[in-house]
Amino acid sequence: MPFGTTSRKRRKVSASVFALLLASLVLGLGGCSAGRVAPADARSDAKGEAGPADCRKLRCIALTFDAGPGKDTPRLLDVLKEEKVPATFFLLGRKHVDRYPDVVRRIAAEGHEVANHTWTHRILTGLEPGEIREELSRTQDEIARLTGRKPTLMRPPQGRTDDTVAEISRELGLAQVLWSVTAKDYSTTDSALIRQRTLDGAERDGIILLHDIYDGTVPAVPGIIDELKKRGYTFVTVPQLLAPAKAEPGTVYRP
Numbered sequence: 001m002p003f004g005t006t007s008r009k010r011r012k013v014s015a016s017v018f019a020l021l022l023a024s025l026v027l028g029l030g031g032c033s034a035g036r037v038a039p040a041d042a043r044s045d046a047k048g049e050a051g052p053a054d055c056r057k058l059r060c061i062a063l064t065f066d067a068g069p070g071k072d073t074p075r076l077l078d079v080l081k082e083e084k085v086p087a088t089f090f091l092l093g094r095k096h097v098d099r100y101p102d103v104v105r106r107i108a109a110e111g112h113e114v115a116n117h118t119w120t121h122r123i124l125t126g127l128e129p130g131e132i133r134e135e136l137s138r139t140q141d142e143i144a145r146l147t148g149r150k151p152t153l154m155r156p157p158q159g160r161t162d163d164t165v166a167e168i169s170r171e172l173g174l175a176q177v178l179w180s181v182t183a184k185d186y187s188t189t190d191s192a193l194i195r196q197r198t199l200d201g202a203e204r205d206g207i208i209l210l211h212d213i214y215d216g217t218v219p220a221v222p223g224i225i226d227e228l229k230k231r232g233y234t235f236v237t238v239p240q241l242l243a244p245a246k247a248e249p250g251t252v253y254r255p
Contacts, residue, residue, distance in 0.1 A: 036178075036252045039205045039241045046245035055241055058234045061206045062241045063087040063224075064179065066117055066155060069096055069103040070213035076221060077106060083225050085235040087112050089212075090155040090177075093119035093139040096213075101146050108147040113237040116140060116154035116174060125160045132168050140172060152247060153177050153238055161252060170250030177238055177247075179209035180255035189216035195223045202228060205241065205255050 043056055050056060065076070065087060080087055089107050091097050091114060097104055108114050118124070118135040127135070136154060144150040154174040156165060161176055169176055181201025183194040194216050198208055208224075210217050225235070239247060247253065 036254050037248075038255055039207075039253065042242045042245040042247075042253065046243075048244040050243040051240060053234050053236045053240050053243075055205065055234075055236060055243065059204050059232050060236045060241055061202060061204070061208065061228060061233045062236055062238050063208050063210065063221075064090060064155075064177070064238065065210050065212040066090045067092045067096065067121065068212040069100040069107065072215075072218040073100065073103050073212045074106070076212050076218045077103075077110060077112075079218070079221050079225070080112070081110060083222070085225055086237045086240070087235075088115055088153070088177075088238045089113065090115045090117035090153070091139065091143060092117045092121055093142055097139065097142050097146070104143065104146045108149070113153065113239060114143055114147055114149070114151055115177070115238070116143065116151045118154075118157055121157045123158060123160050124156050124165045125162050129164055129168060132165060133172070136168065136172055136174065140174075152249075166250045166252070173249045175247035175249055176252045177207065178252060178254035180206045182209040183217075183220070185211050185214045185217045185220075189214070191216045191220040191223075194220040195227075198224050199227055202231070202233070203255070204233075207238065207241070207253075207255055 053060060063085065068089060068091060089112055091104065116136060116139045119138045120135065122135060124132050124135065140150045152173060152175060154169060155177050159178050166176065180203065181198060183197040185194045188194065202208065212218060242253065
């Protein structure tokens, strides 16, 4: 076989291997072939008024809390109310929404964004389409029963999503929201460490992932808020971060 033919075949094999590795990396980051949109890109294509906080001009950041509500959520809501900070709560159905209905109502009544984090926190990419739909729609229905409004945002457990999850989310009117920084508060009760990890990753248009169900998290929130205010950040909900654009169902939003 001519030398040139062998070289071309090797180049083709190398390119194929590279493509597979790249695909694996994307999937490992929780990805799917559905488009991902950064908040700034969403805003750049939108026209109109952004509301009280125009993130086209301000240094905005969004606090988000997953897998609640829990026993410490009322204390967190007290802090947010005192600091006049809105947040986005991705609520978990079983043993949370159904256990703390009054807290769900309070989250909504105090102006925070109520969002969907599935019913039982199963990894959606490992489920059949009907199971994915059940995980999301059951939480949608229960939140709507309690607050009078179905969520428009959801966060897939562990950030794992794919084309099937995106399509079902689209059917249910849910945009997908990932994050830019996590304090990994599920792995520590050290509030000082949670605070520092959060502040180290904070940036404009950031989406901070915390959990209001772990013991070290809520005590860390006042210090996080104080420092980020000193740095000139404006706290917003995820819809406010995207405004004047509106979250498109099925689309993955990630800074």
